[in-house]
Amino acid sequence: MLKTTIAAAIVSICAAGLYGCDVKKTQEGNVTVPKYDVEKKQSGDVTLPKYDVTTPDVKVGTAEKTVTVPTVKTEEKKIEVPTVTVTPAEKK
Helix, strand or coil: CHHHHHHHHHHHHHHHHHHCCEEEEEECCEEECCCEECEECCCCEEECCEEEEECCCCCCCCCCCCCCCCCCCCCCCCCCCCCCCCCCCCCC
């Protein structure tokens, strides 16, 4: 169930990311699979399609806003804390 939800979320994010892009195919793709029969009869050839992708312009900046933030106050108190004393072993 969790894997399905995560997969659906990833697909949705990818689809939303591509929604703002302008994609144009600039070349067709071609794959010729080599044929084998004890010895090779034909060489394989792979040509991948080419795409021009124009991404949207995204501007990130800052703006000054007034927000309510909690504050933390500290004070000094005397409390007892554990102590450790180590006495080194004596050489014989």
